[in-house]
Amino acid sequence: MATMNMLQAINNALDIAMAEDEKVICFGEDVGIFGGVFRATSHLQEKYGKARCFNTPLVEQGIIGFANGLAAQGSVPVAEIQFADYIFPAFDQIVNETAKFRYRSGDLFNVGGLTIRTPYGGGISVGLYHSQSPEAYFTHTPGLKVVVPRNPYQAKGLLLAAIRDPDPVLFLEPKRLYRAAVGEVPDEDYQLPIGEAEVIKEGTDITLVGWGAQMEVISKAAELAEEQGIACEVIDLRSLLPWDVDTVAESVFKTGRMIVSHEAPLTGGFAGEIAATIQERCFLYLESPITRVTGLDTPFPLVLEKEYLPDHLKIFEAIRESVNF
């Protein structure tokens, strides 16, 4: 066991994957000798050479187009998009190509080796274009898997699973936690399952669901509620596509109440999908309406970021309202 922050855990996962399989290739803007603007790919070029870890020109659609071709050829590309806010030039390559490659060819060809890593989310005062959470655009795309880790241990295990998964994975990294989240991470190789949620705290009164950086916020709200005698069950979804309906439904059968929280705007956000599915599955068990605590339906702000974000107090209030409904 070592103590690592999330970047070190990600770097460690990439290192293990590259050492194990020479087909693993990491690239993106500034990922070469510089190791990426956040240093997630530090020292990989030194260790594995320029052919396997390199800078690309500044062209996201090219990075993912290139990655699709490379994966179709049988390599295992790990492409970095510097910020999730800049993934949109590659939207066509991801939605029309990556996601449909296997289906449209009847499984003659696939890009299952592909992993797209990209930092997402707010909370570090960088405004509209370095803070977005674009997960819902991609969860609407059959053929992709969407995975979000909440801490260094999860990041390493889920990233190794994503790289080895037979399907293309969009791996969203909560950049606010890159250095802020520190924890024990095994030195050895391990994988965590894609498609399985994790109950990180058991409770009987209400179910709180989230993913990524929002888990820290949700846990803090749960602690406040706990002081008021409300026992919260906290679930980290970990995979948004496919997502683990059974684990969430089991919890709601028990608690009868649910709150889903994400940083992305309310309308069309992934919380809506979870709420709709759970009310179908658990309708007769619900004691109060399923509530969403999310960002506002605005572009991501800068100076008023604190006001915009679904923080622990907003979640705590929603818990109280749900319990007192």
Added chain:
Amino acid sequence: MMTQYVHQPAFMTGDEFLIETFSLLNPDGELYPGGEEPSLTREHARRLYQAMLATRILDERMMAAQRQGRLSFYMQCTGEEAAVVGAAAALDDADMIMAQYREQGALMYRGFSIDEFMNQLFGNELDYGKGRQMPIHYGSRKLHYMTISSPLATQIPQATGYAYGQKLAGEGHCTLTFFGEGAASEGDFHAALNMASVHQVPVIFFCRNNGYAISTPSTEQFAADGIAPRAFGYHMHVIRVDGNDALAVYEATRQARKIAVEQNQPVLIEAMSYRLAAHSSSDDPSGYRAKSEEEAWRVKDPLLRMQRWLAKKDWWSDEEEAAQQESLRREVLETMKRAEKRPPPPLESLISDVYADVTPALQHQLDQLKRHIRRYPDAYPRGAKSLDLTLSSATDTQREA
């Protein structure tokens, strides 16, 4: 970057460079003075021509079938067979081809059977693509021909990535990607060429400049002298070739392949040709171009040129031509009859291949769908057939549809 300073402002437009067009055969199939015949064996030259001919005949018959209502959609390669087949003939058969959609000639050259074409066109149970894509979206793993995708130009940066993988694999293979002059306006084109040049990738970018992107003439697609000059901006090898001259296309591509594979350098080829047919079965060119323009290109028919050259060498005869045409037409008709009678892919193929393994959520959706189809089998004849349900009505609703 080399910086050389001057002390008076001087602007350039690119007109300083003249890009010539490489051609070997005149329309009568005679070698131009100064041109050298590529070293093609009789067998290789015949294979090349026969693929061109088979493509022409398949296209004619299938367009007719579309007009008869037997097929939902079709696209012809007509007029561009030399460009497409000439390029394929210059590759190793294990090199990857990533085409746009009008390059069935390359697949024909590689040995895709008429049956295989038909199964895709009719989306039946034997279609490799499991009836998921519109007609002409062929693909073949064994023939190293990437399945076609409708979005334009997406295959170009993919070709760069694929070829990068080939370079790392070190087996001496390259990728050739086809695209039209219209698709070259997409951002993916720029991304692909720039990345290929920066990372020294063995990829051949083959532009079929056929004059039109649906109805938009190339004069409204770009202001420069075609696509070729763009290579300068990427410091890339480039050649412009007469796209109706199969020998010139073959030789240009053969040499491009050598550069790609031996030097790990990308090459851009611009083949000047003309889309003699409509864009697709849904298009009518009479609304945007003159018949006289088409006639002017018809006399430059790439098949006639190649056929005349072969005949002069005594490698092909009128008798062979007639016999081949007849047997191809018969084969196309017979295979078409077989293919259209075959059942559609099973209902399960709706949810397979979205992921490597079917997810529980998708299985749940299929189960719900099956229950629904069992209630209303007449409304879903293909699904009902797949579930072995009896339709209440005596009419063959599938044919009706």
